[in-house]
Amino acid sequence: MSHSLADMRREYTRDGLTEEQAPAEPLTLFRQWFSDALATERLPVEPNAMTLATVDAQGRPHCRVLLLKGLDERGFTFFTNYESAKSEQLKARPYAAMTFFWPALERQVRIEGRIERVSAAESDAYYQIRPLGSRIGAWASPQSRQISGREELFERLVQAEQRFKDQAPPCPEHWGGFRLLPERIEFWQGRPSRLHDRLNYCLQDDGQWLRERLAP
Numbered sequence: 001m002s003h004s005l006a007d008m009r010r011e012y013t014r015d016g017l018t019e020e021q022a023p024a025e026p027l028t029l030f031r032q033w034f035s036d037a038l039a040t041e042r043l044p045v046e047p048n049a050m051t052l053a054t055v056d057a058q059g060r061p062h063c064r065v066l067l068l069k070g071l072d073e074r075g076f077t078f079f080t081n082y083e084s085a086k087s088e089q090l091k092a093r094p095y096a097a098m099t100f101f102w103p104a105l106e107r108q109v110r111i112e113g114r115i116e117r118v119s120a121a122e123s124d125a126y127y128q129i130r131p132l133g134s135r136i137g138a139w140a141s142p143q144s145r146q147i148s149g150r151e152e153l154f155e156r157l158v159q160a161e162q163r164f165k166d167q168a169p170p171c172p173e174h175w176g177g178f179r180l181l182p183e184r185i186e187f188w189q190g191r192p193s194r195l196h197d198r199l200n201y202c203l204q205d206d207g208q209w210l211r212e213r214l215a216p
Contacts, residue, residue: 048067056093070118094116096180109186110188139164
C-alpha cells in the first residue's frame, strides 16, 4: 500500500497564473474561476463544494465538506444547524478556513478569515427556497448529537412531517447561515514539475488587498 501511494502522482499541464492575469482584488478572480468550474467540472464533482476547517475550544482542528450557498462583497456564506459541532466550534473561536478544489481545472483556492452569523432574514430567505424534504430535515435532525440508530431519525422525520402537514415549515431558530469574511485568499494553479503558481491576497488595514507570489 505505502509503495503504491508513493507512486501516485499527476502532472499538471493545463494552465498557468501570472500577475498580469490576476486582478487587484481577489473576489473578481474567485468569481472568474468559479464560473470556469461551473462550465468545466462534471458530476460527481460539485463546483460549490468546499472543505471547511474550524478549531474547537481546546485548540483541536476539525474539517468537513460543505456547500457554498452565497457569495457577495462581504464574504462566503454557508448554512447549518446552529447547535451542531461546527457551530459550537465557531462560537468558541470565530475564525475558519475554506478550501475549494477543482481537479479538472487543476486549481485550488484557500480562504481564511473571521466568521459572523448572517441575519435571520438571510437565513429565512435561503431556507424558503430549499426543497421541502430539506426544510423538514432541518427540524428532524439534531445534527451532531448521538442517536440510537436510523430508526430514531426516521421517527423524528415522521413527527416533523406530521407537525407541518397542513402548513409550510418555518425556518427553525436553531438553523441558519454563517459568513466567512475573507482576510486571506490564495489561488493555486497546478504547473509541471510541481512548480505550481500561487498568488496570495492579504487584506490590509486600509481595506486594500496586497497581492504576492508564493513559492510552490
